[in-house]
Amino acid sequence: xxxxxxxxxxxxxxxxxxYGFGDLTPIWAHEANAALRARKNPYALAPGEKxxxxxKVPGRRRLRAVNTKDDPPVAFRLKPAPIALRLFVQNAxxxxxxxxxxxxxxxxxxxxGTTDGEGLVEQPLGxxxxxATLHVWAPGEERPFSWRLTIGQLxxxxxxxxxxxxxxxxxxxxxxDELGKGLDQPRTKSALAAFQEAAGLEPKDGVLNEATRxxxxxxxxxxxxxxx
Numbered sequence: 001x002x003x004x005x006x007x008x009x010x011x012x013x014x015x016x017x018x019y020g021f022g023d024l025t026p027i028w029a030h031e032a033n034a035a036l037r038a039r040k041n042p043y044a045l046a047p048g049e050k051x052x053x054x055x056k057v058p059g060r061r062r063l064r065a066v067n068t069k070d071d072p073p074v075a076f077r078l079k080p081a082p083i084a085l086r087l088f089v090q091n092a093x094x095x096x097x098x099x100x101x102x103x104x105x106x107x108x109x110x111x112x113g114t115t116d117g118e119g120l121v122e123q124p125l126g127x128x129x130x131x132a133t134l135h136v137w138a139p140g141e142e143r144p145f146s147w148r149l150t151i152g153q154l155x156x157x158x159x160x161x162x163x164x165x166x167x168x169x170x171x172x173x174x175x176x177d178e179l180g181k182g183l184d185q186p187r188t189k190s191a192l193a194a195f196q197e198a199a200g201l202e203p204k205d206g207v208l209n210e211a212t213r214x215x216x217x218x219x220x221x222x223x224x225x226x227x228x
Contacts, residue, residue, distance in 0.1 A: 003050040009130065011152030012042035012051065019053050030054050041221050044154045044162065085123045089115060089136050090171065091145065097136050103144075105133040125151070157217045163208060166220040167191045183208050 004015055016024040027033060028042050032052035036045070045051070085104065089097045096119030104111040104123050115121055115136065125132065129151050135144035155162035160183050168174040172191035183192065189206035196204040199215045 002053070004053050006045045006047055006049045006051060008047045009150075009153050010047075011045055014152060015051055015053070020056060026056075027051065027053055039156055039158075041154075041156070043152055044156045044221075046155050046159055046162075085121060085125055085132065085134075085149070085151070087121050088119045089121060089134075089145065089147075090119060091138065092171070094171070097138055097145065100136050100138055102134060102136045105135070157213055157221070163192075163213070163216065164188055166216050167195060170195070170220060 004019075006015070012024045012028055016022075016027055019027075021027065024042055028037060030052055032054075036042075036049070036051065089100075089102075091097060096117075097115055098117040098119045100115045100119075102113055102115055102121055104113075104121075104125070106125065106129060111123055111125075113121070113123055121134065121136070130153075132149045132151060134147045134149055136146075137144045154165055157163060157166060161180050163183060164174045164179050167188070168179075168191075172194055174188050174191045178185040178188050183189070191206075192208060192212065193204050193206035195216065196202075196206070196212055199212075199219070201212055201215060
């Protein structure tokens with residue numbers, strides 16, 4: 001198969017589904033995609049990047065026959081693996097919203113659950129979900145904290161917009177009108193400086209260096225991950 005050029009809003013799971021794969025592993029694990037895999041996050045791809053899509057290898061399945069010779073043949077179609085929403089939620093003071101009721105609103109569907117003690121929301125979604133709204137109710141509060149989520153559209157942390165989006169997701173106050181305009185925007189620089197302060201990084205000058213980029217990736221994308 002040819003290389004696939006990533007379009008805006010695509011992640012590896014949607015690309016895998018487009019080419020008929022049940023999950024992203026055969027593409028993500030392929031040696032031709034080693035450079036992408038080094039970034040550790042298959043859900044953060046930049047438009048224009050190239051992803052090698054291998055030929056599908058038919059698998060063998062053991063099926064127990066339950067029909068007779070007079071029954072019509074049955075066709076099985078493998079469903080794409082669902083996207084799993086997994087994120088930690090906090091209040092404005094940075095305290096985890098642990099053991100709180102939440103709702104995920106999709107197109108015509110409401111999914112209910114409870115965060116864990118650290119504020120983790122972990123909710124399976126459909127394979128083709130692009131947007132969702134998350135409501136989380138703190139104990140004793142009638143009005144929830146609310147976030148509008150775009151699924152699978154996070155750019156890599158090596159991109160300026162990927163840095164801004166992560167700062168915004170972490171609550172560092174990057175305004176929408178600065179998104180995509182570079183890291184020298186005033187509120188973006190203030191957000192970077194605030195993140196450097198909170199992370200104990202030096203210098204706290206609001207300029208993105210490699211240590212800040214790595215720490216932002218670790219805090220946002222998950223403990224134990226790295227860029228190399």
